Amino acid sequence: MKILFLNGPNLNLLGQREPEVYGRATLADIEAKVRERAAQLKAGIDFRQSNLEGELVDWIQQAKGQFDVIVINAAAYTHTSIALRDAIAAVGVPTIEIHLSNIHAREEFRHKSLIAPVCWGQITGFGQKSYILALEAAIDVKVNKK
Numbered sequence: 001m002k003i004l005f006l007n008g009p010n011l012n013l014l015g016q017r018e019p020e021v022y023g024r025a026t027l028a029d030i031e032a033k034v035r036e037r038a039a040q041l042k043a044g045i046d047f048r049q050s051n052l053e054g055e056l057v058d059w060i061q062q063a064k065g066q067f068d069v070i071v072i073n074a075a076a077y078t079h080t081s082i083a084l085r086d087a088i089a090a091v092g093v094p095t096i097e098i099h100l101s102n103i104h105a106r107e108e109f110r111h112k113s114l115i116a117p118v119c120w121g122q123i124t125g126f127g128q129k130s131y132i133l134a135l136e137a138a139i140d141v142k143v144n145k146k
Contacts, residue, residue, distance in 0.1 A: 001041075001042070001043045001044065001068050001069075001139060002043070002044045002045070002046070002066065002067045002068050003038070003043055003044070003045045003046075003067060003068065003069045003070075003071060003135065003138045003139075004045075004046050004048070004059070004063050004066075004067040004069070004070045004071070004093075005031075005034065005045055005046065005047045005048065005071045005072075005073075005131070005134075006048055006049075006050075006056055006059055006060070006070060006071070006072045006073070006074075007027060007047075007048065007049035007050075007072075007073050007075070008049075008050070008051070008056060008072075008073060008074040008075035008076065008077045008078075009050075009051040009052075009053075009075050009076055009077065010051065010075055010076070011027050011049050011073060011075055012027060012049050012051070014026050014027045014029075014030070014100075015027075015029070025127075025128045027049060029128070030128045030131050031047045033128065033131070033132065034047065034131050034132065034135055035047070037132050037135055037136075038135055041135070041136070041139055043135065043138075043139060045135070046067070053077055053081055053083060053084065054083075056072075056074070056077065056084060056087075057083050057084060057087045060072075060084065060087040060088055060091055060093075060095075061087055061090070061091060063091060063093045064091040064092065064093055067093060068093075068094070068138075069093065069094045069095070069096065069138035069139075069141055070088070070093050070094070070095040070096070071095075071096045071098060071131070071134040071135070071138055072084075072088075072095060072096070072097055072098070072115070072119075073097075073098045073099060073100070073130075073131075074097070074115055078097070078099070078103070078110075078113045078114065078115055079110060079112055079113065079114065080114065081114060081115070082114060084114070084115055085114045085115045085117070085118055088115055088118045088119065089118040094120050094138075094141045095115075095118070095119045095120060096119060096120055096121055096122070096123065096134050096137055096138055096141065097113060097115055097116055097119040097121070097122040097123070097124075098122070098123045098124065098130045098131060098133075098134045099122075099123070099124040099125065099130060100125075100126075100127050100128065100130055101124070101125060101127075102124050102125030103124050103125075104124065104125075120137075120141055121137060121141075123137065
């Protein structure tokens with residue numbers, strides 16, 4: 001079982017960027033917790049971050065045949081990127097959308113996710129726990145897909 005975690009723009013600033021919204025944990029802190037839980041569940045993970053939309057698209061396209069599930073926190077690209085949506089739809093790798101904050105309880109422009117319709121599900125609003133929930137859901141997705 002191999003899971004690709006993709007993180008979009010500004011997530012490299014976690015811990016210092018709006019901690020009242022996103023918490024004080026850094027992306028490295030979150031990755032460490034995900035790796036610890038993944039080891040317990042005997043799942044392999046690859047954890048990546050990019051501020052570049054095209055790089056995220058490339059990674060999604062390259063995931064086919066290499067990863068069983070994609071977990072993506074597309075950050076601001078969630079609300080703007082048809083390219084990410086099309087890449088997710090094209091590769092056919094089960095994908096789970098995640099967010100640290102509850103995007104539906106924030107500004108109106110954050111309520112609409114362009115990628116949600118092509119994802120298996122969405123986990124939003126649980127802070128860094130969203131990543132652990134997504135890891136566990138990714139394993140369930142793979143088991144139930146067989």
